[in-house]
Amino acid sequence: EGARPIPGPKPYPVIGNLLDMPSGRMMQRLLELSKQYGPMFVLHAADGPRYIAFGLDMIDDLCDDTRFVKYVGAGQRELRKTQASAGLFTADSDDPLWKSAHDILLPAFSQRSIRAYVPLMVDIADQLLLKWERLNPGEAVDVTGDMTRLTLDTIALCGFGYRFNSFYRDTQHPFVAAMMGGLSESQARQRIPPAVVKIRRRAQRKLEADMRYMQDTVQMILDERRASGDPGEDLLGHMLVGKDKDGKVLPDENIVSQCITFLVAGHETTSGLLSFAISYLLKAPEVVARAQAEVDEVLGTDLGVAPTAAQIGKPTYTTQILEETLRLWPTAPAFSRQPLEDTTVGGYEFRAGTPIVAASIVLHRNTDVWGADAWEFNPDHFAVEAREGRPANAYKPFGSGVRACIGRQFALQEAILVLAMVLQRFELIDHANYQLKIKESLTLKPDGLTIQVKERAGRT
Ligand code: HEM
Numbered sequence: 001e002g003a004r005p006i007p008g009p010k011p012y013p014v015i016g017n018l019l020d021m022p023s024g025r026m027m028q029r030l031l032e033l034s035k036q037y038g039p040m041f042v043l044h045a046a047d048g049p050r051y052i053a054f055g056l057d058m059i060d061d062l063c064d065d066t067r068f069v070k071y072v073g074a075g076q077r078e079l080r081k082t083q084a085s086a087g088l089f090t091a092d093s094d095d096p097l098w099k100s101a102h103d104i105l106l107p108a109f110s111q112r113s114i115r116a117y118v119p120l121m122v123d124i125a126d127q128l129l130l131k132w133e134r135l136n137p138g139e140a141v142d143v144t145g146d147m148t149r150l151t152l153d154t155i156a157l158c159g160f161g162y163r164f165n166s167f168y169r170d171t172q173h174p175f176v177a178a179m180m181g182g183l184s185e186s187q188a189r190q191r192i193p194p195a196v197v198k199i200r201r202r203a204q205r206k207l208e209a210d211m212r213y214m215q216d217t218v219q220m221i222l223d224e225r226r227a228s229g230d231p232g233e234d235l236l237g238h239m240l241v242g243k244d245k246d247g248k249v250l251p252d253e254n255i256v257s258q259c260i261t262f263l264v265a266g267h268e269t270t271s272g273l274l275s276f277a278i279s280y281l282l283k284a285p286e287v288v289a290r291a292q293a294e295v296d297e298v299l300g301t302d303l304g305v306a307p308t309a310a311q312i313g314k315p316t317y318t319t320q321i322l323e324e325t326l327r328l329w330p331t332a333p334a335f336s337r338q339p340l341e342d343t344t345v346g347g348y349e350f351r352a353g354t355p356i357v358a359a360s361i362v363l364h365r366n367t368d369v370w371g372a373d374a375w376e377f378n379p380d381h382f383a384v385e386a387r388e389g390r391p392a393n394a395y396k397p398f399g400s401g402v403r404a405c406i407g408r409q410f411a412l413q414e415a416i417l418v419l420a421m422v423l424q425r426f427e428l429i430d431h432a433n434y435q436l437k438i439k440e441s442l443t444l445k446p447d448g449l450t451i452q453v454k455e456r457a458g459r460t
Helices: 026-036 056-062 074-081 096-105 111-115 118-133 143-160 174-189 194-199 201-228 235-241 252-281 285-299 316-328 408-425
Strands: 040-045 048-053 068-070 335-339 343-345 348-350 356-358 426-429 438-440 444-446 450-455
Touching (some): 026 438, 048 056, 056 343, 056 356, 096 235, 096 252, 118 143, 143 235, 143 408, 143 444, 174 201, 174 252, 194 201, 201 235, 235 252, 252 285, 252 408, 285 316, 285 408
Antiparallel strands (some): 040 048, 068 335, 335 356, 426 450
16 A cells, blocks of 8 residues: 555444445445545455555556456455366466466357357247246246346357256256355355364365366266267367467366356356346336337347347347446456556555456446446447447456456357347336345346236237
């Protein structure tokens, strides 16, 4: 910490700012605090200060890859402990395997490559639509639950050719149960002192068993794939044949970690995005009307014809809805950075290695950038004219630089496809007069969102 003090709520003796870090409400608290303190403030936690930055010039600093690198935070470190080999998301930036995996996977996630997944994405989207079509009048949809089924099934199918068939079961697939178990345990551990973690033997055994189950399952899929002689076109296929700059392939245990990482990093974020988008649409009939007009024009009214990659590339207003949703509720609401050398951020001095949180959720509500209605849902914030001249780092829902989200195009393609297909078929009915409530865990989601759907007239 430099000469000039960084503002923030007054810390109490012993507990510091603990009361300003409520578990399950942290991001909402940051939004409240940002109205009083900014563009950077500090919270004092038991293990040291947390610097929260959201001023535009500060984000510019933090996103400068020549001066800052990703800081793998406590939650991500816990996740990494469960992996035999670190996946892209949890690896340190100087981990040579991160670089190899990044180089091998980047082309696999390019706009061109992911077009090949459209039929697979449609396959899963059709399962969701069929489920919704078959509801009796008066039955409600658990939006977040169904979107999670959809995104999990999609990433497993496109990632390594595996079907969870979540729409066909009442209980989670054992793999999904193991993953959720592992995630919640590694989340819980952040709040438990290390000495206590050690004596929780049963929790430890369950975590190990869950992890082993996932790793063994993916390894089996990998072995079968290799034995078949056809690597395939999915992400696993790319990893089986891909070589890094030195001509080396990824070790099996790293490939396995990457597959599990895609599920973890890709499913909640995308399902949260789709759920938030629907929560906003419930309250914005004029936005729905515009989106439906666009979708009808691009996809037509014949429901028997599956959307193509070229069509998904087209709906621009639908894309704006999703971008606007990620502006207000970036489902991964922040990312952490650390300076490589002693430096300043927005005039404050920091030592090399100090973690600093780039709070995208706050950054995204800057009235200087988005105007007086920065806290309101308005997809026109992403109209072509509105984008012009906007600062490069004003919008960061996918993180930044080389450590930005590798699945970004994948997520957007999936979300556009699903939202367009939903709007093509259904009117969304706000049967319970939904009031947005945020559920914070690893990511953000709307809590308790249910809707009813009615098939639109004139579809065949
Ligand atoms: C990284 C957001 C979907 C895979 C990230 C990061 C963010 C993010 C903010 C940076 C994390 C950090 O700096 O600590 C999102 C959002 C998504 C989404 C908002 C959906 C709306 C996906 C999908 C996949 C994926 C679908 C996989 C198919 C990854 C991976 C990383 C990552 C592997 C780590 C990249 C690296 O460090 O090399 N994501 N993500 N994400 N995401 Fe996503």
